[in-house]
Amino acid sequence: MQQPAIGTRTRTLGILNQYHLSAKKSLGQNFLDDLQVLEGIVNAADVTDQDDVVEIGPGIGALTEQLAQRAHQVLAFEIDQNLIPVLAETLADYQNVTIINQDFLQANVPAILQHELDGQHQLKAVANLPYYITKPILMNFLKGAVRFETIVLMMQKEVANRLVAQPNSHDYGALSVMTQYLYRVEIALEVNKHSFIPAPKVDSAVVKLTPQGERPEAAYSQTAFFSFVHGCFMHRRKTLWNNLQSIFDKQPATKTTMQQVLATVGIAPSVRPQALGVEQFITLTNEFHKVGLLQ
Numbered sequence: 088m089q090q091p092a093i094g095t096r097t098r099t100l101g102i103l104n105q106y107h108l109s110a111k112k113s114l115g116q117n118f119l120d121d122l123q124v125l126e127g128i129v130n131a132a133d134v135t136d137q138d139d140v141v142e143i144g145p146g147i148g149a150l151t152e153q154l155a156q157r158a159h160q161v162l163a164f165e166i167d168q169n170l171i172p173v174l175a176e177t178l179a180d181y182q183n184v185t186i187i188n189q190d191f192l193q194a195n196v197p198a199i200l201q202h203e204l205d206g207q208h209q210l211k212a213v214a215n216l217p218y219y220i221t222k223p224i225l226m227n228f229l230k231g232a233v234r235f236e237t238i239v240l241m242m243q244k245e246v247a248n249r250l251v252a253q254p255n256s257h258d259y260g261a262l263s264v265m266t267q268y269l270y271r272v273e274i275a276l277e278v279n280k281h282s283f284i285p286a287p288k289v290d291s292a293v294v295k296l297t298p299q300g301e302r303p304e305a306a307y308s309q310t311a312f313f314s315f316v317h318g319c320f321m322h323r324r325k326t327l328w329n330n331l332q333s334i335f336d337k338q339p340a341t342k343t344t345m346q347q348v349l350a351t352v353g354i355a356p357s358v359r360p361q362a363l364g365v366e367q368f369i370t371l372t373n374e375f376h377k378v379g380l381l382q
């Protein structure tokens with residue numbers, strides 16, 4: 088007899104019961120048991136049989152199952168050893184799923200992808216993230232060596248709001264600038280906490296990241312750009328000038344060069360960092376590089 092989908096409440100509760108599993112808070116285990124939300128995530132990523140999908144944290148397999156029904160291949164990284172035999176049974180019908188029992192942040196992802204996938208399909212990343220490491224995983228995607236066609240991630244709504252935030256808004260900061268430098272960002276779905284077992288404390292949202300096309304002006308170095316942007320937002324309430332003094336130094340010659348750069352690009356020293364758009368941060372990075380203040 089055909090079983091109901093893993094992501095239905097009855098089946099999820101049945102699996103947790105059968106394997107005597109209780110969600111580990113320390114690993115951010117909040118299992119999705121809402122089929123509509125699961126379908127919403129897969130639709131946001133527009134998964135087809137032309138795609139290989141990397142998933143972080145399959146849990147008991149609710150999202151993995153939905154992905155496997157549409158994708159060519161699913162490669163899922165699960166840190167919790169106890170879930171590996173569970174996944175072997177819940178996903179036994181899907182020959183296109185490979186589970187890697189490793190910490191996604193420690194794994195050599197490019198090498199594993201090269202070993203496990205045929206390299207002939209588009210790469211997408213889809214996950215219901217463990218919330219205790221949302222930021223390191225995001226940074227991993229931003230700095231990462233692997234280029235994904237689309238990245239769709241469920242995260243805390245508060246972090247999602249920061250990713251899509253525009254200049255002069257409360258949520259706009261270094262994470263918004265770094266993410267929007269590389270990706271077009273949209274909130275695909277807002278998700279109520281009651282769509283999970285156990286319910287997390289906060290509401291969630293599904294964010295879709297699509298690589299930006301080529302920019303008219305790119306930063307001379309992504310690493311320098313990220314670190315410069317981070318420095319500019321170190322003290323949000325202070326002016327750009329104050330933050331620049333912390334990034335560089337307070338020597339008179341440096342100050343003169345800083346003033347000249349700001350005058351050249353037409354940015355007042357008195358602005359707050361949150362008033363600047365992504366392009367202005369790119370221009371500033373490149374100009375400070377030209378005058379030798381950024382290496």
Ligand code: SAM
Nearest residue numbers: 114117118119144145146165166190191215217
């Ligand atoms: N995908 C499942 C779902 O939607 O129901 C479970 C999502 S749950 C929010 C997060 C999952 O990530 C858990 O299964 C947890 O064990 C796993 N996890 C936590 N930290 C991880 C890490 N560093 N690397 C890989 N998986 C991790």
